[in-house]
Amino acid sequence: MIKHLLTTAAAVVAVTAPLQAQDLSAMSWDQIVEQAKAEGELTWYVWYLQDDLRRAVQAFEDEYGIEVTIPEGGDAGGNANKLLAERERETGDIDVFAWGYNDFETVDLDALFMPLTHLPEDDGRVSELTGIDGGDHVLAYWGNQTGVAYDPAHVSADDLPQTPEEFAAFWAENPGKFGFNYEKGGSGPSYYLNMLRVLSDGVDFFDGESNDEKLAGLQPGIDFFNAHADNYVVTASNADSILRVSDGELWMVPAWEDHLAGLQNRGEVRSDIAFYIPEMGMNGGGNGVAIPLNAPNPAAASVFIHWLTSPETQTMFNRTFGTAPMNAASDDSFALVPNAQREFRTPWAAQPFRGEVEQRFVDDVILER
Amino acid sequence: MTRARLNKILMSLVIGAAFLWLLIPFTMAVLWSLVDPSEPWTADQLLPPAMSFYRWTDMWQNSSLKPALVTSYALAPTAAVLTLCLALPTAYALGRYEFPGRELAKTLCLLPLVVPAFITAIFFSSILFQLGLAGNRFAAIVFAHAVLFLPYAIRILTVSFEQVRQDHIDAARDLGATPLARFRVAFVPALKPGISATLLIVFIQSIEEFAIAFIIGSPDVVTIPTLLYSALGQDFVRPNAAVLSLILVVPNVFLMLILERLMKSANPALSSGKG
Amino acid sequence: MTLRRAATILLLLMPGLGLILALIGAVVYIAVAQSFGLYSLMGESAFSLAFWSDTMGKKAFDKAVRYSIYVGVLSAIFSVILAYPLAIWLRKPFAGSVTIGAVLKAPLLVHGLVAAFLYINIISYNGLLNQVMQGLGIWDGPKRLQNDRNAIGVLILQTWKNMPFALLLLTGAVQAISDDVLDAARDLGAGSWARFRKVIAPLTVSGLQAAMVIIFIGALADFSFQTIAGPTNRQSLAQLMVNFKGRGDWHSAAVVGVSMMAIALIGSALLAVAARMIMRGRLK
Numbered sequence A: 001m002i003k004h005l006l007t008t009a010a011a012v013v014a015v016t017a018p019l020q021a022q023d024l025s026a027m028s029w030d031q032i033v034e035q036a037k038a039e040g041e042l043t044w045y046v047w048y049l050q051d052d053l054r055r056a057v058q059a060f061e062d063e064y065g066i067e068v069t070i071p072e073g074g075d076a077g078g079n080a081n082k083l084l085a086e087r088e089r090e091t092g093d094i095d096v097f098a099w100g101y102n103d104f105e106t107v108d109l110d111a112l113f114m115p116l117t118h119l120p121e122d123d124g125r126v127s128e129l130t131g132i133d134g135g136d137h138v139l140a141y142w143g144n145q146t147g148v149a150y151d152p153a154h155v156s157a158d159d160l161p162q163t164p165e166e167f168a169a170f171w172a173e174n175p176g177k178f179g180f181n182y183e184k185g186g187s188g189p190s191y192y193l194n195m196l197r198v199l200s201d202g203v204d205f206f207d208g209e210s211n212d213e214k215l216a217g218l219q220p221g222i223d224f225f226n227a228h229a230d231n232y233v234v235t236a237s238n239a240d241s242i243l244r245v246s247d248g249e250l251w252m253v254p255a256w257e258d259h260l261a262g263l264q265n266r267g268e269v270r271s272d273i274a275f276y277i278p279e280m281g282m283n284g285g286g287n288g289v290a291i292p293l294n295a296p297n298p299a300a301a302s303v304f305i306h307w308l309t310s311p312e313t314q315t316m317f318n319r320t321f322g323t324a325p326m327n328a329a330s331d332d333s334f335a336l337v338p339n340a341q342r343e344f345r346t347p348w349a350a351q352p353f354r355g356e357v358e359q360r361f362v363d364d365v366i367l368e369r
Numbered sequence B: 001m002t003r004a005r006l007n008k009i010l011m012s013l014v015i016g017a018a019f020l021w022l023l024i025p026f027t028m029a030v031l032w033s034l035v036d037p038s039e040p041w042t043a044d045q046l047l048p049p050a051m052s053f054y055r056w057t058d059m060w061q062n063s064s065l066k067p068a069l070v071t072s073y074a075l076a077p078t079a080a081v082l083t084l085c086l087a088l089p090t091a092y093a094l095g096r097y098e099f100p101g102r103e104l105a106k107t108l109c110l111l112p113l114v115v116p117a118f119i120t121a122i123f124f125s126s127i128l129f130q131l132g133l134a135g136n137r138f139a140a141i142v143f144a145h146a147v148l149f150l151p152y153a154i155r156i157l158t159v160s161f162e163q164v165r166q167d168h169i170d171a172a173r174d175l176g177a178t179p180l181a182r183f184r185v186a187f188v189p190a191l192k193p194g195i196s197a198t199l200l201i202v203f204i205q206s207i208e209e210f211a212i213a214f215i216i217g218s219p220d221v222v223t224i225p226t227l228l229y230s231a232l233g234q235d236f237v238r239p240n241a242a243v244l245s246l247i248l249v250v251p252n253v254f255l256m257l258i259l260e261r262l263m264k265s266a267n268p269a270l271s272s273g274k275g
Numbered sequence C: 001m002t003l004r005r006a007a008t009i010l011l012l013l014m015p016g017l018g019l020i021l022a023l024i025g026a027v028v029y030i031a032v033a034q035s036f037g038l039y040s041l042m043g044e045s046a047f048s049l050a051f052w053s054d055t056m057g058k059k060a061f062d063k064a065v066r067y068s069i070y071v072g073v074l075s076a077i078f079s080v081i082l083a084y085p086l087a088i089w090l091r092k093p094f095a096g097s098v099t100i101g102a103v104l105k106a107p108l109l110v111h112g113l114v115a116a117f118l119y120i121n122i123i124s125y126n127g128l129l130n131q132v133m134q135g136l137g138i139w140d141g142p143k144r145l146q147n148d149r150n151a152i153g154v155l156i157l158q159t160w161k162n163m164p165f166a167l168l169l170l171t172g173a174v175q176a177i178s179d180d181v182l183d184a185a186r187d188l189g190a191g192s193w194a195r196f197r198k199v200i201a202p203l204t205v206s207g208l209q210a211a212m213v214i215i216f217i218g219a220l221a222d223f224s225f226q227t228i229a230g231p232t233n234r235q236s237l238a239q240l241m242v243n244f245k246g247r248g249d250w251h252s253a254a255v256v257g258v259s260m261m262a263i264a265l266i267g268s269a270l271l272a273v274a275a276r277m278i279m280r281g282r283l284k
Helices: A002-013 A020-025 A029-039 A050-056 A058-064 A076-085 A164-173 A187-199 A212-216 A219-227 A238-246 A257-265 A298-308 A311-321 A339-344 A353-366 B002-033 B054-061 B065-096 B102-108 B117-130 B137-162 B166-174 B179-208 B211-217 B224-232 B238-263 C002-035 C050-056 C059-089 C097-109 C112-123 C128-135 C152-175 C179-187 C192-203 C205-220 C224-229 C237-246 C250-281
Strands: A041-045 A067-069 A096-100 A139-150 A178-181 A232-235 A252-256 A274-276 A282-290
Touching: A020 A298, A029 A058, A029 A298, A041 A076, A041 A298, A050 A058, A050 A311, A058 A067, A058 A298, A058 A311, A076 A096, A076 B117, A076 B211, A096 A298, A139 A187, A139 A238, A139 A257, A139 A298, A139 A311, A164 A178, A164 A187, A178 A187, A178 A238, A187 A219, A187 A238, A187 A252, A187 A282, A187 A353, A212 A353, A219 A353, A232 A238, A238 A252, A238 A257, A252 A257, A353 C059, B002 B238, B002 C059, B002 C097, B002 C112, B054 B238, B065 B102, B065 B137, B065 B179, B065 B224, B065 B238, B065 C002, B102 C002, B102 C250, B117 B137, B117 B211, B117 C002, B117 C237, B137 B179, B137 B211, B137 C002, B137 C152, B137 C205, B166 B179, B179 B224, B179 B238, B179 C097, B179 C152, B211 B224, B224 B238, B224 C112, B238 C097, B238 C112, C002 C250, C050 C250, C059 C152, C059 C205, C059 C237, C059 C250, C097 C152, C112 C128, C112 C152, C112 C224, C152 C205, C152 C224, C179 C192, C192 C205, C192 C250, C205 C250, C224 C237, C237 C250
Parallel strands: A041 A067, A041 A096, A178 A232, A178 A252
Antiparallel strands: A096 A282, A139 A252, A139 A274, A139 A282
C-alpha cells in the first residue's frame, strides 16, 4: 500500500509528454475553430475581477457560440495549487489559466503548458512583458502599471515627489504618512526596487546575473532606507496600503493602477484617490494566459486566447478596465494616467538577481526595523 | 449560597467580557454588511455613510450562494461523522491500552495538522486525483477532510477514553452486564462530551477549509469558503465577506443547538450518584 | 496472548493512524525529498544538501523560527489559561450556563479571515478604539496599533479563535470528574485551590495537553493572521515559506516547511511533557 502510494507520489511530479498539443499543431486554424465549436465550452481560471470578466467574455460567447465558465472564487494561490495538483490527471479541469506574468516564472512552462504556435500569426501580440519571456507558452492579455496612489486632500498634484531624494523629503516633512508593502502584492516591491535601482549607481538591475559584488553595490540604497526608517510605514499588502489611504491614515502609497480602479468601482475605497507614476520609474506588469497540457477543451481554449489577445478585445479591455492593451494594433486612448507618464514604465529587475535583492531588502531593512 | 453569589459576580464579569468578545465584532459585521456600494465606509466615520440591504439581496441572488450553502452544509456533517467513525478505534487503542510506542503513535496522529497547508493542498490532492477519487468530487472532499481532521478527533476521543472509569466497567461486569450494556453504562457517559466536541470541531474545520475543497471541487462543486476567499482576496469586498459570514452564523447556531441537545443528558458529574 | 493483544491494537490503529501514515506520510515524504532538491517543479532534480545549508544560514530563517515559536507557545498558553477557570465554573449546570457556554463558543462560528478584518477595522488609525480613547480624553491623538511590534494583534486573534476550542476540551475533561472524588477531597479539608491542584489538575491533564498541542501547532504555522495583523518587521515560518515559493524557490520553501513540521512535533511533545509536569508535579 505504502509502496503504491509512493510510486503514485513520484508520478505526481514526473514530467509527461505533451499529447494534445501535437494534435492541434497538425490542424489548420479553420479545423481548430471547427473543433472548438464542437467542444462548445471552456473553463477559464482567472484570479481577479471574475464578475466583470464574465460580462466581458459575453462578446466571445456570442461570436463563437462557445460557453465560457469562469469558476467561482479562489485566488491566485488557489488556482496555482489546483494547476499543480492536477498536472498528472489525464484530463484536468482548466482550459485557460490566467496568472501574473511574474508568477509564470516560478514554474517549468514546458512541463505544464502547451505551445501556442498553432494560433494564427499575429505580430502585435505580446509574449515578452516587462522583462519576462513567456516563450511560446504564455501570451499577455492584461497590462497594468504600478505607481503611487495619493490622497489629494493632503497632497497637491503639482508637488508630487519624483525621485528618491524628493520622497525622502516628503517622508521627513510628513512622518508616518507614506507606506508601502514588501509582500502580498507587487506594488511595494516595485517601489523599493526602483528606489534601490536609482540609489545604487552602477548596479545593472536588468542583467539577471547575481554576485556578491553586485549585492554589495546596493549598500547606499539600503542605508538610505534605514536612515529614514522612522518616517515611513510598512503596510501588510497591496489592499492594506490603499485602504489606509482611503481611511485617511496614510497620504501616499505605492499601488497597482487597475487594483485601485477596481476597489474604487466596488465602493471599497474613496473615489477621489489619485494615482501617478514617478519620474524615477516604476514597473509595469501584467497577466498572461496559457493552456495546460491536460486541458479538456484545448481547441476552444486556443480560439478563446486568440480572441482575448486580439486588437479588438484589447481595445475593449482598455476602454472597460483601463488596462494597457497587449496588442500593438489596439487603441490605448483610455488609460487612467496621462500617456506622458507612461514613459516612466520600467521593466522589472531580472531574475535571479531580483530575488536576491528582495531577500537582501527583507533581511537588512524590513527585519531590522 | 456563596456559590450562587459567586455565579452572579462571575456572570456579570462574563457579560462584560462578552461585550468585547462578541458584541463589538458582530455589530461591526452587521454594519459592514449594510454598506451601500455608492459610498465607501472609511474608518473615520462611526457609521457607514450610506446604508442599504443591497449587498444582502445581491448576495442572495448570486447564483453560486445557494448551491454552495447546500454543499457546505451537506459536506461538513458527513465529514464530521466519517472522521468520528475512523477515529474511534484508534482513540480506543490509544486511550485504553498501554503499549510500547504509544506516545509515538499519539504524536504521529498529529501529522495532518503539522504538514504546511500548501504542501497538503498540492500533493495530498494530487494523490487523491491519482487514486481516481475525483470521479465523485463531493465524496473526494469528504474523504480528504476526514483524513485531514482525524488528528482533532483522535486526540479528543483519546482523552475521553482515558476518562472512562475502570471501576464503572468492573462494576458493570460484576453485575453481569452484557458487553453492550457495559459499553452503555460505562463508556457512553464519558464519551458523550468528546463525541460532541469532535463533531463540532470537525464540522467547523470542514466548513472553513478552502484549499483542498477548491482544488478538488472546482469548477463543479463550490463551497462557502471559496466565495469568502474571493470576497477577501484581490478584489477585497469587505461588505460581501460580512454578509457571507452572517449568513453562515444562523445555520451554525442552529446546528450547534441540535448537537447540544443530542449530547446533553449525560453529564457524568451528575450521574455519578452523589451530590 | 500478547501477540493477540498486539494484533488487536494494530487492527484498532488501522482506520485512524494507518490512514494518516499511508496518505499524509506520502505527502511528508515528498516534502522532505523536495527539501533535498528532488521532485523539482522547475525542471532538473538532483540530490543536494545546499538548500538546507543555505536556508538555515539565513538570518531571516533564524528570526522566523524564534518568532513562530513565540506565537505558538503564547497562543496555546493564553487560550488554556482563559479556558480553565471557565471550564471549572461551567462544570455544573446552573441558570444561564448554557447561554454562557454558547456565547463563549461563538467565535468558533466566525471564519478567521472575517475575524481578522473586523479586528483590523476596530484598531485602525481612525478606527473605533482610537475614536473612543480620544473621545474619553485618554489619548491625545490617534495611535498606530495595526501590525504592532509584539504581535499582540496576532495573539488576540489566536486566543479569540482558539480559546473556545480549549474550553470545549477542558469542559469535557472537568465534567468527567465525578462529584464523589471532589466531595471526598472537600471532606478531607481541602480548600478550593487545593482541590484544583490535587484533584482537578491531575485528572484533566490529558485534555489540557490535547488542547495545548493542537493550538500550538495551528498558531506555529499561522499565515493568514500574521500577514493581516502581524508585525511587518517579523516573518512567521509559513510567511517565509510562501515568500520562497513566490520566487519559484520550491526547494527552500520545502526546507522551511520540513523545519516547521519538525518544530511542531518536537514542540508539541515538549509542551505535553511540560504540562504534565506542572499539573502533576504538585500532586504529592
